[in-house]
Amino acid sequence: MMxxxxxxxxxxAPAAQGKVIKMAxxxxxxxxxxxxxxxxxxxxxxxxSVVLVAIEVGLYKGSxxxxxxxxxxxPADLWxxxxxxxxxxxxxxxxxxEKYAALSTPGVLKAEDMIVSFSAWRKPEGGKKTFILVGLxxxxxxxxxxxxxxxxxxxxNLPNAIAVDRSYFKDLGIEKKGDYAEINNQRxxxxxxxxxxxxxxTLPYGFTPIATAxxxxxxxxxxxxxxxxxxxxxANLEAVRKSLADRLQGAEILTHDEFTRRSINYWMFSxxxxxxLITGMVLGAIVGVVIVAQTLYASTKDHLNEFxxxxxxxxxxxxxxxxxxxxxxxxxxLGYAAGMLLAMLAIxxxxxxxxxxxxxxxxxxxxxxxxxxVGMCVFAAITAIRKVTRIDPAGVFNR
Amino acid sequence: xxxxxxxxxxxxxxxxxxxxVKTIGTGAGELHILKGVSMDLRPGELTLxxxxxxxxxxxxxxxxxxxxxxTSGELHLAGHQAVGQSSEDLAEIRRQxxxxxxxxxxxxxxxxxxxxxxxxxxxxDARSLDPMETAAEALKSVxxxxxxxxxxxxxxxxxxxxxxxxRSLAGRPSxxxxxxxxxxxxxxxxxxxxxxxxxxxxxxxxxxxxxxxxHRTLHYADRIITIEDGRxxxxxxxxxHKGPDNGAASKKKNVAA
Ligand SMILES: Nc1ncnc2c1ncn2[C@@H]1O[C@H](COP(=O)(O)OP(=O)(O)O)[C@@H](O)[C@H]1O
Ligand SMILES: [Mg+2]
Numbered sequence: 277m278m279x280x281x282x283x284x285x286x287x288x289a290p291a292a293q294g295k296v297i298k299m300a301x302x303x304x305x306x307x308x309x310x311x312x313x314x315x316x317x318x319x320x321x322x323x324x325s326v327v328l329v330a331i332e333v334g335l336y337k338g339s340x341x342x343x344x345x346x347x348x349x350x351p352a353d354l355w356x357x358x359x360x361x362x363x364x365x366x367x368x369x370x371x372x373x374e375k376y377a378a379l380s381t382p383g384v385l386k387a388e389d390m391i392v393s394f395s396a397w398r399k400p401e402g403g404k405k406t407f408i409l410v411g412l413x414x415x416x417x418x419x420x421x422x423x424x425x426x427x428x429x430x431x432x433n434l435p436n437a438i439a440v441d442r443s444y445f446k447d448l449g450i451e452k453k454g455d456y457a458e459i460n461n462q463r464x465x466x467x468x469x470x471x472x473x474x475x476x477x478t479l480p481y482g483f484t485p486i487a488t489a490x491x492x493x494x495x496x497x498x499x500x501x502x503x504x505x506x507x508x509x510x511a512n513l514e515a516v517r518k519s520l521a522d523r524l525q526g527a528e529i530l531t532h533d534e535f536t537r538r539s540i541n542y543w544m545f546s547x548x549x550x551x552x553l554i555t556g557m558v559l560g561a562i563v564g565v566v567i568v569a570q571t572l573y574a575s576t577k578d579h580l581n582e583f584x585x586x587x588x589x590x591x592x593x594x595x596x597x598x599x600x601x602x603x604x605x606x607x608x609x610l611g612y613a614a615g616m617l618l619a620m621l622a623i624x625x626x627x628x629x630x631x632x633x634x635x636x637x638x639x640x641x642x643x644x645x646x647x648x649x650v651g652m653c654v655f656a657a658i659t660a661i662r663k664v665t666r667i668d669p670a671g672v673f674n675r
Numbered sequence: 676x677x678x679x680x681x682x683x684x685x686x687x688x689x690x691x692x693x694x695x696v697k698t699i700g701t702g703a704g705e706l707h708i709l710k711g712v713s714m715d716l717r718p719g720e721l722t723l724x725x726x727x728x729x730x731x732x733x734x735x736x737x738x739x740x741x742x743x744x745x746t747s748g749e750l751h752l753a754g755h756q757a758v759g760q761s762s763e764d765l766a767e768i769r770r771q772x773x774x775x776x777x778x779x780x781x782x783x784x785x786x787x788x789x790x791x792x793x794x795x796x797x798x799x800d801a802r803s804l805d806p807m808e809t810a811a812e813a814l815k816s817v818x819x820x821x822x823x824x825x826x827x828x829x830x831x832x833x834x835x836x837x838x839x840x841x842r843s844l845a846g847r848p849s850x851x852x853x854x855x856x857x858x859x860x861x862x863x864x865x866x867x868x869x870x871x872x873x874x875x876x877x878x879x880x881x882x883x884x885x886x887x888x889x890h891r892t893l894h895y896a897d898r899i900i901t902i903e904d905g906r907x908x909x910x911x912x913x914x915x916h917k918g919p920d921n922g923a924a925s926k927k928k929n930v931a932a
Contacts, residue, residue: 297793297796297797297806297807298797299786299790299793299794299797299798300797302786302790303783303785303786303794306783306785306786307785310784310785581781582781582783582784585777585781585783586794586798587766588740588742588769588775588781589769589770589775589794589795589798589799589842590766590767590768590769590770590771590773590798590799590846591766591770591798592763592766592767592770593762593763593766595798669742670737670742670743672742672775672777672781673733673736673737673742673777673778673854
């Protein structure tokens with residue numbers, strides 16, 4: 277049994293070049309799977325967090341998309357909006373000369389009128405519903421109606437014609453394309469039906485040519501809510517913005533992004549709708565951190581003797597931290613995978629059951645969530661790491 | 676203490692401790708555990724450290740192994756001055772030069788025998804052409820080739836301690852320190868472990884010191900240091916020890932006896 281002891285044990289060790297079998301991940305992995313119950317609790321914590329945060333973020337993102345529904349389809353370099361406009365859905369009217377003022381400003385290629393107006397919809401069977409009337413000027417090269425599911429864009433050129441979204445049929449008291457209603461006490465006909473155009477508020481959108489919208493709202497022939505300005509190639513945006521602002525008192529000149537942000541901030545923060553979502557998100561993350569920190573700390577305490585042994589064997593502090601961090605990362609990966617799967621399932625089920633709910637999940641959001649989960653677990657590892665940093669390797673000896 | 680001629684003429688010591696003092700606590704609660712211990716460990720020798728319970732054996736071993744720092748004194752280990760070093764520097768010294776064997780084995784329960792040995796190689800960043808082979812060889816040298824992939828819970832106490840010895844040797848330390856390695860073993864396994872340590876000590880590049888209570892282990896020793904109340908009170912070369920070469924022969928005779 278003792279043959280070769282003297283020379284045997286490490287005879288191959290001093291080779292300068294060679295490979296090292298990394299044991300830190302193995303120790304971490306075995307520690308993790310050794311305490312099945314604790315692993316289960318950790319994973320439940322992470323899954324809970326991931327699902328909660330995924331849905332909250334998805335709802336938040338969905339809300340942003342809804343708030344910017346029309347804005348996203350109406351690209352422009354600059355928007356001329358009535359002074360004090362809080363969001364896209366907060367319409368009033370400009371004076372009426374803005375489009376021509378814009379067109380005569382150096383650097384402006386194109387200017388487009390748009391009407392956005394709260395209007396009263398009287399259902400055929402009686403009852404009223406306020407909606408947001410959007411008048412677009414595609415006849416003059418402006419924004420064209422989109423997502424038409426039934427009928428044609430040209431069908432909107434009929435007198436008093438309007439397009440509404442199928443998902444609002446019930447709210448508007450109609451059943452099909454061709455149905456009649458009254459808008460601001462004028463007879464109107466649904467000649468086209470859109471699909472999937474939802475607003476952030478409970479008010480439906482209705483789309484008409486701008487002339488029809490002026491007629492329904494009583495605006496004069498040159499008036500609009502917004503003027504969308506497209507710049508010539510190479511024009512200086514700030515210079516154009518400045519000369520527009522100088523010429524147009526009572527109006528604000530916003531970039532497309534500024535108007536989008538302003539609209540989103542208004543609905544998400546001034547009204548508090550977004551705050552609830554963000555609170556949910558933060559709470560979800562906190563719950564995750566607390567649970568993971570707890571279980572990781574408990575697991576580290578259970579294996580303290582092994583960490584002390586590692587230290588006695590000469591492991592550097594960073595080696596031991598690596599073991600704990602790998603445990604945290606493994607938990608993160610497993611928890612994220614399970615959590616994301618469950619979140620996708622939940623989002624799918626929710627969107628089937630409540631079609632008006634928009635929960636957005638994109639690869640980018642998923643990637644952010646993964647980073648968040650990893651960050652959460654690493655953060656949770658701090659208490660465990662502090663614990664092992666304080667261990668005394670002398671504890672390995674029986675006294 | 677005893678100035679045996681061999682001790683002064685022998686090879687350079689691998690470990691030299693001068694006037695090691697360990698004091699714990701302050702004021703009225705001050706506890707003097709080690710009160711000025713000087714000793715050295717020479718390559719190719721198995722030194723036993725004996726003494727009553729509470730006399731400071733474990734504390735001394737911890738200090739010699741750079742696990743604990745002395746309150747004062749000097750400690751040279753394979754050319755490094757250890758007293759006053761940072762905990763990371765001490766870890767580095769342990770990593771390069773010290774192997775430990777513990778009374779309660781301290782194997783990783785979640786790792787197999789060979790994985791336990793691999794951990795010691797990994798921690799040391801000991802590059803070898805084939806770590807698996809190095810670890811397998813270490814296990815073979817302690818007679819456990821057939822238990823390489825067994826978890827500690829399935830090993831006997833003696834087997835566990837042999838895995839621990841294989842682990843302590845895997846990084847080729849110059850000093851191996853064992854704290855009561857046989858205390859938890861029955862006499863047969865205890866004997867096997869002591870034989871193993873004596874064999875380990877035959878390497879002319881390595882010094883082995885084992886703390887023991889067990890008088891049955893005495894005849895494996897090349898040298899016996901006795902400590903009482905934090906002071907060395909005896910340092911004797913084994914009467915059987917006649918030099919590194921024929922010492923083994925005399926030990927073998929004792930094993931047979
Ligand atoms: N960290 C410590 N705190 C308090 N007392 C200690 C500590 N370490 C050792 N001692 C005391 O020092 C004395 C020597 O301990 P130790 O070295 O473990 O002795 P031995 O191993 O010889 O039994 C004992 O009385 C023990 O209680
Ligand atoms: Mg002791």
